[in-house]
Amino acid sequence: LPSGVFVYNHRLKLLEDIRSGLFTLLWRQIQAIRQYGEDCDAVFAIGDVIVLVGAYLSGKPYMAFTSSSSAYYENRMKFDLLTNWLLKSDRCRQIFTRDRYTAQMLNQQGYHQAICVGLPAMDALELTGKDLPLLPNLPFVALLPGSRLPESSTNFQLLLDLVIATIPLFPNGIQFCAAVTPNLCLPDPTGTIPIQQLAAQCGWQYQAPGYLTHPQYQIKLHCIYDAFADILYQCDLVVGMAGAAIEQAVGLGKPVIQIPGAGPQFTYTFAEAQMRLLGSSVQTIGTQPATAETIVLAAQAIHRTLENPQYLEQCRANGLERIGTAGGGAAMARIFAKEFLKTDLS
Template sequence: MPDLLFLSNGHGEDLNASLIVKAIQTVNPQLAIAAQPIVGAGHAYRKLGVPIIGPTESMPSGGLLYMNPWVLVRDLAQGLVLLSLRQIAAIWRLRQQFKLVVAVGDVVPIALASLTGRPFVAFLVSTSSYYEGRLRLPWLTQRLLRSPRCRQIFCRDAFTAADLQSRGFAKAIFCGYPIMDALQGQGAELVLDPQCPLIALLAGSRLPEAIANLKLQLRLCQELAKWGDFAFAAAIVPAIDATQLQAIAMDLGWQFDGRDRLLTSVGDRRLEVHCRSDAFAEILQASQLVIGMAGTAVEQAVGLGKPVVQLIGAGPQFTYRFAEAQERLLGTDSVQTIGKTPAQPADLTQAAQVILQTLQDPTQPERCRQNGQARVGSPGGSAAIAGQIFSVLRQGSIDDR
């Protein structure tokens, strides 16, 4: 009989859940774990060999319905209702088999966890009191979290945990943010000029949006090259392969070296951007600044104490609404957003000036370090949450007797 069922509804939620699973497996590999990702294919779980109990499918919205409700129409056209019903049926069919359900995300996985009738814990990874100074939870979410079957509420930051505790949610705690445990390097070597500040490009993970974002960032690199010498490295997803990079180079009038570099000239300066899908952690750790058009990856950059400059894209994910919310979440000491509409040449010029000012500000590194600690935290969250889950399981065994 499986001991744990993980429910999650989004890319970042799957990542956090999988890191907790990995920490649990490290301590107790005999513990039986299953999962049901509500959004996407569940690759993060599959990489760990965790069985998926029901159907999965990637929807056009990527689960980001709150950013653009119109994409719900596309999801519905692709069979969202039938998919959801089949997922609920799978969870309901196996509900009595699990000792504990772990809900990672918002009201959707929490409601499904409650539907099982089993004890559950909730990780509110998709919301924070930093957004508005006070956590605004839907009525249903509050009711479910106050249920006796909800044994623990994990928060993504200490500020949110303190806010919930002050409102009577005594089970709310902060143990750390698991995504900071996903930054161990894989030994990838970056051949860059050590005399030049390294600027990292984070274009996002969902195609074709990530390609459009990368093109915009490359144009910003050209603007920056007018002002000085910089090293650039893009942490791209594997789906942006050599064929895609060649097409990007042709669209922009650049050259592609056939391996991992996009090349052009700006005046008498040679500009090259390294594009690597195998060096995310190494690029982030070595960078002095990040040009960000992503969600979780930008959070990780802030956690590492890096300043981030955000450009506005055409979406569907990285729109002004998303970027502005992320700026409130992560703090203006670390994140600066340029413009309110998809970036135009004037916005790229402004972004270049902001980047230059940020790199020249001697107080910026320490402010970013302190802000990153407060907003995101240090590594170790996965193991800490896993430890709390073990405690809940042990308490459940005592209660069962």
């Protein structure tokens, strides 16, 4: 779909989705749900009202993980009428929320089966053991340009400018590592390495097997596509233009600096909502697509943040509160299996 499913940021994109066959797609999905529903005993629904409608139309009992909803957004929890009806249906046996605050709010409003057992996104952070080329005793900043092309390419070029703006603020040195999508690092069908072209456009030079240098600065930027969790665990700070990756960083107790881009996903609207969701761990620099001034302010924010040990400790506590630790996916599976499969997975 043209919106990339991010109509929250660009409401007019919904019209483009409709013209591109949104309703036809939904109808086919409903037909598929009904077909598969005949052979299943229960449904686990993850997402918003569309997914809940699908679970209900299956005709089977279901559990729901309201992954996109949180009371942190507006300090309250209010669903639309249809979502409210679907979650309070007798066939909805359990509601899982992404945080304890939301579960508390829902239970106060009569959703007595709402619980929080953790955010499954944290389960995906599996260390690879890859040896990151890091120097000891130097601050380590992770760069997350996102994973959706072509947006991540534009974001990556902004982050290259940020690296240059940050270096002078750390006379004793600082190191960066970019966690990028494989589509940027690996050769395309023509043999071209996209990240090499992006770097050249910004005055950087590509060196195999995946790092960039700049002729005017003593800096080596490593670009890695297969060690995301390792980078997150080892970094001291994250500069991100992404969604779920930022949530994972906050969950690990990392401070995050966001720079709004041109979208379609990572706009100021998205970044501001994510800041409300994730709390004090996240700072958003600027309210418009990043400019040269935004980059300078972001570089200053990196320096200010890394020099504030009290704030860094606060980020660790905030991460536990807003996201929590790993294990949410397994906990949901155990509850689902015990209810519908009469099986104990513990």
